[in-house]
Amino acid sequence: xxIETLIQSFANALVLGSIYAxxxxxxxxxxxxxxxxxxxxxxxxxxxxxxxxxxxxLVGLPFFIAVIAAFPIVAMLGVLFERAIFRPTxxxxxxxxxxxxxxxxxxxxxxxxxxxxxxMRSVPVPYKGSAEFLGVAVSWQRLAIIPATIIMVGGLWxxxxxxxxxxxxxxxxxxxxxxxxxxISINKMTxxxxxxxxxxxxxxxxxMAPIIPVTPYMGHVYAVTAFIVVIVGGxxxxxxxxxxxxxxxxxxxxxxxxxxxxxxxxxGVLFMAVVLIVKPTGLLGHVKV
Amino acid sequence: MxxxxxxxxxxxxxxxxAIFVFLGMAPQIVSAYRLELLTIFLINVILAQSYRLMxxxxxxxxxxxxxMGVGAYATGILAKKFGIPFYMAMPLAAMITVGVSFLFAxxxxxxxxxxxxxxxxxxxxxxxxxxLKFHNPFGGARGVNGIPKLEIGQSGDWxxxxxxxxxxxxxxTLIFTVVVLVILYRIDRSRIGNAWKAIYADSELCESxxxxxARARIMVFCVAGFFAGIAGSLMAYLIGSIDPHNFEMVExxxxxxxxxxxxxxxxxGALIGVISMSLVFELTRPLEEWRPLLFGVIxxxxxxxxxxxxxxxxxxxxxFFVDLFGxxxxx
Numbered sequence: 001x002x003i004e005t006l007i008q009s010f011a012n013a014l015v016l017g018s019i020y021a022x023x024x025x026x027x028x029x030x031x032x033x034x035x036x037x038x039x040x041x042x043x044x045x046x047x048x049x050x051x052x053x054x055x056x057x058l059v060g061l062p063f064f065i066a067v068i069a070a071f072p073i074v075a076m077l078g079v080l081f082e083r084a085i086f087r088p089t090x091x092x093x094x095x096x097x098x099x100x101x102x103x104x105x106x107x108x109x110x111x112x113x114x115x116x117x118x119x120m121r122s123v124p125v126p127y128k129g130s131a132e133f134l135g136v137a138v139s140w141q142r143l144a145i146i147p148a149t150i151i152m153v154g155g156l157w158x159x160x161x162x163x164x165x166x167x168x169x170x171x172x173x174x175x176x177x178x179x180x181x182x183x184i185s186i187n188k189m190t191x192x193x194x195x196x197x198x199x200x201x202x203x204x205x206x207x208m209a210p211i212i213p214v215t216p217y218m219g220h221v222y223a224v225t226a227f228i229v230v231i232v233g234g235x236x237x238x239x240x241x242x243x244x245x246x247x248x249x250x251x252x253x254x255x256x257x258x259x260x261x262x263x264x265x266x267x268g269v270l271f272m273a274v275v276l277i278v279k280p281t282g283l284l285g286h287v288k289v
Numbered sequence: 290m291x292x293x294x295x296x297x298x299x300x301x302x303x304x305x306x307a308i309f310v311f312l313g314m315a316p317q318i319v320s321a322y323r324l325e326l327l328t329i330f331l332i333n334v335i336l337a338q339s340y341r342l343m344x345x346x347x348x349x350x351x352x353x354x355x356x357m358g359v360g361a362y363a364t365g366i367l368a369k370k371f372g373i374p375f376y377m378a379m380p381l382a383a384m385i386t387v388g389v390s391f392l393f394a395x396x397x398x399x400x401x402x403x404x405x406x407x408x409x410x411x412x413x414x415x416x417x418x419x420x421l422k423f424h425n426p427f428g429g430a431r432g433v434n435g436i437p438k439l440e441i442g443q444s445g446d447w448x449x450x451x452x453x454x455x456x457x458x459x460x461x462t463l464i465f466t467v468v469v470l471v472i473l474y475r476i477d478r479s480r481i482g483n484a485w486k487a488i489y490a491d492s493e494l495c496e497s498x499x500x501x502x503a504r505a506r507i508m509v510f511c512v513a514g515f516f517a518g519i520a521g522s523l524m525a526y527l528i529g530s531i532d533p534h535n536f537e538m539v540e541x542x543x544x545x546x547x548x549x550x551x552x553x554x555x556x557x558g559a560l561i562g563v564i565s566m567s568l569v570f571e572l573t574r575p576l577e578e579w580r581p582l583l584f585g586v587i588x589x590x591x592x593x594x595x596x597x598x599x600x601x602x603x604x605x606x607x608x609f610f611v612d613l614f615g616x617x618x619x620x
Contacts, residue, residue: 035403072446085589092596098542098549098588099588099589099592102584102588103589106582106589109578109579109581109582144346200409220538231411242547268413273396273411277396280404
């Protein structure tokens with residue numbers, strides 16, 4: 001592996017890690033509050049990509065407005081999941097998880113019937129050209145993901161640490177009963193968590209729409225990776241999710257470069273199995289799931 | 290309730306004998322295409338019942354389909370590459386599946402609940418990617434094709450049976466299904482079966498009265514794996530070619546739908562689930578592209594509004610009416 005390939009892979013890994021972080025943070029957030037495990041997180045990601053497809057490719061709005069619009073639209077889908085599935089099955093993680101598997105079927109069919117299954121929806125690349133430094137080239141479109149992730153995750157950190165509602169969310173994640181005793185409404189917190197969770201998945205999908213093929217089934221791979229990331233990081237830990245996202249990003253990029261993508265997936269999955277066996281709480285987690 | 294000597298009531302024997310009469314006459318009354326569907330249905334019964342056994346300890350896995358795939362791949366490779374006849378290949382394939390199940394179960398027994406669910410999925414995906422990656426025995430993405438057909442004896446022998454004939458294969462599968470169901474029923478009622486259910490109820494209490502919980506959970510995984518391996522082996526002989534796409538996540542979700550719709554509390558729940566969902570599956574054949582939506586709705590409705598599945602409908606109605614009339618008597 002030459003020095004240029006190394007730097008190139010390093011840059012690619014940063015981009016991939018950022019997108020994994022964006023998707024996985026929402027999953028960790030939702031799991032932290034009342035253990036909402038969302039199987040359909042990948043379909044929320046897919047919904048974000050379709051928002052960009054509709055608003056940017058079909059309607060013709062500027063790309064960044066489409067991406068910003070993806071946040072509330074997909075977040076409302078997340079809220080819908082909370083009301084229809086997670087609230088009635090509260091206290092039973094597996095039931096909620098399996099029911100959202102049904103929700104992912106429903107979303108795939110609806111999107112496939114509306115915009116077609118087979119043909120990939122092409123979203124034109126809004127930021128053409130590539131940035132060159134140290135002899136490696138990364139397209140602007142991919143590079144834009146890194147600052148977007150920093151803004152989003154930084155904003156979430158600010159929200160959780162400084163804003164009252166965010167503090168309530170953390171309190172709810174740490175000890176639900178104590179939070180209820182302080183007058184925090186669990187129902188409001190679960191809605192808020194799923195709102196943020198959906199929004200993050202939506203923005204992730206929106207940013208990836210010009211880069212990967214937009215199909216009703218595009219979310220599956222990202223959801224699987226996001227689950228691996230969240231398990232490795234510790235189910236309810238947001239810091240753990242970010243750390244594990246970059247670890248997985250590096251593993252996937254470097255193993256793909258050295259061998260092939262199938263091996264990369266195998267190594268990622270095996271890494272998660274090892275973490276679960278050695279430290280079932282995950283790298284930075286405290287709760288045993 | 291009328292009890293016969295075997296402990297089953299007449300209410301049990303009547304529908305069961307009706308089902309047996311139908312299954313025995315099926316080759317005469319349904320078309321060849323329907324007969325193949327019926328054969329696949331019988332294999333699904335084995336799969337769903339073995340999965341239901343797995344869930345008696347409260348451990349829902351996401352890799353049961355992969356275990357079936359292990360059985361199918363083992364059968365395919367043993368029969369094709371080594372020319373081993375079916376009466377050796379099937380038990381060997383089932384034992385290989387038990388071995389893989391054991392390798393899965395040992396690390397998985399350290400986890401519980403949701404982590405168990407996800408970790409089993411990860412290990413299953415690992416195995417599926419092994420099939421995709423290694424071309425030499427597993428054939429990569431194209432899988433194993435041209436698995437030799439099942440037959441007893443050479444053509445010309447008086448005992449020669451050619452299972453390429455759908456009717457013969459159907460009866461072969463039917464015999465297997467009945468035997469497997471009887472064995473699974475006995476396991477469910479046995480001492481170890483009760484121990485597994487007790488683990489679901491309270492694993493700490495089980496440990497305190499001397500049940501080795503980790504060992505029991507590994508054991509149930511291996512037993513369920515054995516029957517999944519048999520189902521996979523039958524599937525491999527039936528369709529003659531297997532590839533990694535046969536064992537994707539979607540199929541696993543359908544398996545979960547059968548078991549969830551039927552319920553897992555009693556032995557018959559999973560059976561009811563497979564029967565009813567297979568009927569829905571066949572009836573919605575004209576609406577093929579809308580089918581996942583329908584099954585998604587069914588899954589959500591059953592998990593959210595009817596936890597316990599179809600098997601709890603009759604007890605629910607009973608308790609409803611008892612409540613109704615009980616109140617009247619008091620007033």
